[in-house]
Amino acid sequence: MAQGVFAITEQRDGAFRKVSYEVVSEGRRIADGLGTDLTAAVLGAEVEGICAELEKYGPDKVLVADDAALAEYTTDAYTNVLADLIKAADPAVIILGATMQGKDLAARLAARLEAGLAMDCTGVNLNGDQLVLTRPMFGGKIMAEVEIEGTPRIVAVRPNVMAIAEAAKNGSIEKAAVNVGEVKTSVIERKMEVTDKVELTEADIVVSGGRGTGGDFAAIDALATALNAAVGASRSAVDEGWRSHGDQVGQTGKVVSPTLYIACGISGAIQHLAGMSTSKYIVAINKDAEAPIFAKADFGVVGDLFQILPALAEEVNKLSS
Amino acid sequence: MELVVLVKQVPDTEALVQIADDGVSIKTQDIKWVMNPYDELAVEEALRIREAQGGTVTILSVGTQKAQETIRTALAMGADKGVLVTDPAADGSDSQGTARILAAVLKEIPYDLIIVGQRAVDEDNYQVGAAVAEMLSIPQVSLVVKAELMDGKIKCTRAIEGGSVVVEASLPALFTTQRGLNEPRYASLPGIMKAKKKPLEVKTLADIGVDAATVGAGSRKLRIKSLKMPPVRQAVRMVEGEAPADVAAELVKILHDEIKVI
Numbered sequence: 001m002a003q004g005v006f007a008i009t010e011q012r013d014g015a016f017r018k019v020s021y022e023v024v025s026e027g028r029r030i031a032d033g034l035g036t037d038l039t040a041a042v043l044g045a046e047v048e049g050i051c052a053e054l055e056k057y058g059p060d061k062v063l064v065a066d067d068a069a070l071a072e073y074t075t076d077a078y079t080n081v082l083a084d085l086i087k088a089a090d091p092a093v094i095i096l097g098a099t100m101q102g103k104d105l106a107a108r109l110a111a112r113l114e115a116g117l118a119m120d121c122t123g124v125n126l127n128g129d130q131l132v133l134t135r136p137m138f139g140g141k142i143m144a145e146v147e148i149e150g151t152p153r154i155v156a157v158r159p160n161v162m163a164i165a166e167a168a169k170n171g172s173i174e175k176a177a178v179n180v181g182e183v184k185t186s187v188i189e190r191k192m193e194v195t196d197k198v199e200l201t202e203a204d205i206v207v208s209g210g211r212g213t214g215g216d217f218a219a220i221d222a223l224a225t226a227l228n229a230a231v232g233a234s235r236s237a238v239d240e241g242w243r244s245h246g247d248q249v250g251q252t253g254k255v256v257s258p259t260l261y262i263a264c265g266i267s268g269a270i271q272h273l274a275g276m277s278t279s280k281y282i283v284a285i286n287k288d289a290e291a292p293i294f295a296k297a298d299f300g301v302v303g304d305l306f307q308i309l310p311a312l313a314e315e316v317n318k319l320s321s
Numbered sequence: 322m323e324l325v326v327l328v329k330q331v332p333d334t335e336a337l338v339q340i341a342d343d344g345v346s347i348k349t350q351d352i353k354w355v356m357n358p359y360d361e362l363a364v365e366e367a368l369r370i371r372e373a374q375g376g377t378v379t380i381l382s383v384g385t386q387k388a389q390e391t392i393r394t395a396l397a398m399g400a401d402k403g404v405l406v407t408d409p410a411a412d413g414s415d416s417q418g419t420a421r422i423l424a425a426v427l428k429e430i431p432y433d434l435i436i437v438g439q440r441a442v443d444e445d446n447y448q449v450g451a452a453v454a455e456m457l458s459i460p461q462v463s464l465v466v467k468a469e470l471m472d473g474k475i476k477c478t479r480a481i482e483g484g485s486v487v488v489e490a491s492l493p494a495l496f497t498t499q500r501g502l503n504e505p506r507y508a509s510l511p512g513i514m515k516a517k518k519k520p521l522e523v524k525t526l527a528d529i530g531v532d533a534a535t536v537g538a539g540s541r542k543l544r545i546k547s548l549k550m551p552p553v554r555q556a557v558r559m560v561e562g563e564a565p566a567d568v569a570a571e572l573v574k575i576l577h578d579e580i581k582v583i
Contacts, residue, residue: 017482072486073486074488075451075460075461075462075463076460098447099482100463100464100480100481100482101481103447103463104451104461104463104464107416107447107448107450107451107452108451108452108454108455108461110417110448110451110452111417111420111448111451111452111454111455111456112455114417115542116415116542116543117416117446117448117542117543118543119445119446119447119448120445120447132546135445136445136551137443137444137445137548138332138338138347138442138443138444138445139334139442139445140551141337141338141551142338142340142347142548142549142550142551143548143549143550143551143552144545144547144548144549145545145546145547145548145549146543146544146545146546147543147544147546148542148543148544149541149542149543149544150542184459184460184490184491184494185460185462185488185489185490185491186488186489187486187487187488187489188476188487188488188489189486189487190481190484190485190486190487191484191485191486191487192483192484193483193484195483199482199483200482201482202482204582205582205583227583238500244501245466245499245500245501246480246501248500251334251442252334252358252359252442252500253500259582260576260582260583269335270334270335270336270337271334271335274334277551278551280582281576281580281582282554283572283576284557294557294559295557296554297554297557298554298555298557298558299557299558299559299560299572299575300557300558300559300560301559301560301561301568301572302559302561303565303568304565307565308565308568308569310565311565311566311568311569311570312569312572312573314566314569315566315569315570315572315573316573316583319573319577319583
């Protein structure tokens with residue numbers, strides 16, 4: 001009978017993505033709830049050395065698939081290797097992060113294993129042995145409670161939502177046999193944006209600008225720098241060409257879940273709200289006191305962002321000095 | 322080049338979505354239905370590839386009879402023909418059920434490249450493209466912002482957090498779209514007139530040889546137990562002051578001392 005929890009971590013160039021700690025921590029909670037073991041899988045090239053970093057989050061076993069062919073993520077190689085590991089482990093639950101890589105992998109793996117997959121979950125609960133998952137639909141306009149039939153149950157959790165928790169376990173590290181199998185894709189280049197800014201979906205604080213910026217994001221960038229925050233944008237700001245598509249927060253852009261979201265000159269179209277409504281705290285700054293964004297915010301300021309934001313940045317800088 | 326685009330009819334992203342009385346589905350009356358925005362990018366990309374190197378663009382969808390409208394929209398943009406699978410037994414299929422239907426159609430028609438939206442903006446499952454690729458045993462590339470074809474291969478630039486990667490896949494292949502790929506064209510009036518005469522086949526599960534027991538609501542592995550509106554936030558607290566500096570000081574005090582987020 002399928003049992004155990006299998007957490008799939010994500011690393012890039014030998015550094016774990018933050019979501020890896022989130023899925024191992026959440027995997028530990030599920031495993032404890034089910035009274036079963038947690039295995040954390042690490043895939044990559046020359047990644048054996050980093051596995052020990054996972055131990056403090058309490059896996060019973062870290063399973064490492066180390067192979068030159070896994071240096072860059074490709075759907076086929078990662079799916080082939082993981083399908084083998086999962087068939088051998090026969091887990092009841094698989095958990096991974098719903099990152100850009102994780103969504104691609106989870107979907108292919110679910111089809112390969114003919115397993116049910118709940119994508120982009122923001123809540124994981126146990127009702128007896130059954131997992132009850134909360135996931136946004138319609139870009140967060142509706143929250144669904146879902147259950148998965150059969151095993152394994154695949155849960156892809158939204159990055160930045162699950163709490164990271166340390167757990168004392170004397171886990172083992174085990175090297176897995178790797179058979180990459182047939183691979184029809186290859187990565188020929190990777191380009192990272194040279195920036196000291198935090199990635200939007202991983203940021204604790206996001207400062208976003210909309211039409212009200214008139215295309216001038218200098219004040220937003222300055223506040224983001226003061227707060228060590230990521231910069232986001234509404235669809236209209238992206239459509240105007242003021243920011244790149246990668247910065248768009250919304251139903252047809254990125255979905256973010258920071259601790260603090262500061263919406264500047266954003267009216268609050270449903271489209272935009274869908275991408276940030278699971279933020280813990282929302283601050284809205286807008287000239288128009290009637291803007292719908294205020295109905296969704298915790299704190300509101302009616303005023304000119306070009307005056308408020310520099311004043312805010314100055315106050316924030318006072319804190320750190 | 323045989324190009325197939327998978328499309329889905331979904332509620333408009335500006336639509337107010339409400340929960341139906343059964344508690345597990347949404348009210349479908351009074352909703353404006355549109356082509357899934359990511360599928361518009363897929364149709365546009367297929368048209369551009371056909372314009373550059375010839376071929377046929379086929380639009381394939383699973384849905385209600387009403388989904389013919391969405392296929393007609395794609396035909397009006399310039400696609401050549403459409404196939405809709407509609408069957409009461411297919412209603413309520415989850416991603417893998419839907420993929421099974423799409424794959425069954427695809428197994429009977431020629432294709433070099435399949436393009437599909439990264440997700441449908443209704444259930445936001447992000448799964449159908451990958452599941453179709455798996456069922457057809459072809460490679461997939463997700464979240465593509467640039468695609469270039471060259472002898473028997475496709476080179477895709479794929480968005481990742483903080484950057485992009487260039488992935489090469491052998492054809493036939495499937496890729497999913499990300500915003501930034503292109504700007505979809507609007508259907509022209511002559512295009513709309515021409516679309517009315519373009520072939521649109523409507524098929525049932527029996528026509529494509531899919532066992533009704535393997536799809537539909539009964540086959541769902543992902544079961545919706547309940548739908549809820551998102552938790553409502555407490556009423557907004559307005560922060561006021563004489564000058565911008567006073568407002569800023571007050572707001573920073575709240576964020577730093579009170580809720581301790583900065």
